[in-house]
Amino acid sequence: MTRPRILVVGAGFAGVACVRRLERRLTSREAQISLLSPFSYQLYLPLLPQVAAGVLTPQSVALSLRRSERHRTRIIPGGAVGVDAKAKVCVVRTITGEHTVEPYDHLVLAPGSVTRTFDIPGLGEHARGMKTLAEAVYIRDHVIAQLDLADASQDEAERAARLQFVVVGGGYAGTETAACLQRLTHNAIKRYPRLDPKLIKWHLVDIAPALMPELGEKLGRAALDILRRRGIEVSLGVSVASVDADNVTLTDGRVLPSRTLIWTAGVAASPLIGTLGAETHRGRLVVGADMVVPGLDGVHALGDAAAVPDLAKKEDGAICPPTAQHAQRQGxxxxxxxxxxxxxxxTYPYVHKDLGLVVDLGGKDGVSKPLGVELHGMPAQAVARAYHWAALRTNVAKARVMTNWLLNAVAGDDFVRTGFLASKSGTLADFEYTEAYLTPEQVRKHIASLRTTHG
Structure with a gap:
């Protein structure tokens, strides 16, 4: 008898947790396990702002999928760009840009999410995200480059524009990004004696009326006070009206001369979900409490891409938030x-009560709510780092992260640019490959053409 083929799409928290549990519980005779991912690592996404700030090296948060000696999962280097659930086939775009197909008997969809964007003039061309490891490295290079260029410029207007930075999104990603990068420029400016530190301005903009509302009013206000004390201008109830190469125009009419717009205004489910033609809820695939997709044989969906019912909450229709905590347990x-x-x-439904949230604002600052206990300042920052350190999957990653934290605390940063993508302006689409996905019709055509070719 042929072994059932289990195909897991995505090497994020959900996909890797699923694969690791399958490897432990299934024998090699019971199933063939494949993991589809463009990269052979699991990205520890919550620490990306610290990579951008130079506190952590990129390798520290990229946890290898090949380090385990017990590893027997076949890793397919590519991204899923379409699924034909009737034919039980996944269309794969390999890392060389070619298209191939991967058949399955059981499909686990954990493709995660992409940066959510809106139809704002100039956004696609000029905004930068904080969703991938490459984006974090690029943003670090870009911010340091602005300091270098401002230092070399003789034009006061250009110098001021290069030293003005705008972050959009008052959630965890945006708040941590603004906080960590502001510390980067605050520390770096000491190495640029020709530049006036007062010229460096950071703006955090969000359309919501409060910062990180999930933390509650008290902690949200504490985070706001920390940011403003550092000199970050926080504008709530405001968004971006348009952006070009030289200016960011806000919806309240202000025009900010700036060469840097970092866009972290939420996430949207991977475009892969749209290729299935199945029911969605706010872009996320509708699933049952057991994470089975209704009407699609052998398909499970979880993590950021699925609207998993939150049975731990009493209100009807509650959906699990797209957090690493839920994704791992769902996997x-x-x-x-x-x-x-x-x-x-x-089989059993997914039930998990949220354990709380942590936000590391860099330095000695943080806001956290572990198990409902509200903390801010140094205690909150200690809890946040302890949580992230404990959550890292491998001992090697834990050692690297702890070493980086200690080294940065003692020796600081050298503010070195790597030259990554120095010759072009990396866009959201460049880094997140959002234009690579197929329509359902294109999926069927690809499958038919590939079958004809190999038939």
Whole structure:
């Protein structure tokens, strides 16, 4: 008998947790496990702002998928750009840009999310994101480059524009990004004696009326006070009206001369979800409490890309938020349900009560709410770092991160640019490949053409 083929799409928190549990619980005779990912690492996304700020090296937050000696999952280097659920085939865009197909018996969709954008003039051409490792490295290079260029410029207007930075998004990603990068420029300016530190201006803009509302009013206000004390101008109830190479225009009419717009205004489910033609809820694939997609045989969906019912909350229609905490646990539950399905046993719904949230604002600042306990300042920052350190999957990653933290605290940063993408302006689409996905019709055509070619 041929072994059932389990294809897991995505090497984020959900996908890796699922694969690791499957490897532990299934024998090699019971199933063939494949993991589809453009990169052979799991990105620890919450620490990306610290990579951009130079506190951590990129390798520290890229956890290898090939380090385990027990590893037996086949890793396919590519991204899923379409799914034909009737034919049980996934269309794969390899890292060389070619298209191929991968058949499956059981499909686990954990493709994660992409940066959510809006139809704002100039946004696609001039905004930078903070969703991938490459984006974090690029933004660090870009920010340091602005300091270098401002230092070399003889034009006061150009100098002021290069030293004005705008971050859009008052959630965790935006707040941590603004906080960490402001510390980067604050520390770096000491190496530029020709530049006036007062010229460096950071703006955090969000359309919401409060900063990080999930933390509650008290902690949101504490975070706001920390940012403003550092000199970051926070504008709430405001968004971006347009952006070009030289200016960011806000909806309240202000025009900010700036060469840097970092866009972190939320996330949207991977465009892969749109290729299935299945029901969605606010862009996320509708699933049952067991994370099975209704009407699609053998398909599970979880993580940021799925609207998983939150059974731990009393209100009807509650959906699990797109956090690493939920994604990891959903991955394990899907794996357990797949094992149960293969063995003819009972499956179970996903239930998990949120353990709280942590926000590291760099230095000695943070705001955290572990198990409902509200903390801010140094205690909150200690809890945030302890949580992230404990959550890292490998001991090697833990050692690297701890070493980086200690080294940065003692020796600081050298503010070195790598020259990454120095010759072009990297856009959101460049880094997140949002234009690579197929329509359902294109998926069927690709599958038909590939079958004809190999038939």
């Amino acid at each position: 394990r539950q899907v794996a357990d349900n797949l094992v149960a399905t293969l063995r003819g046993e009972q």
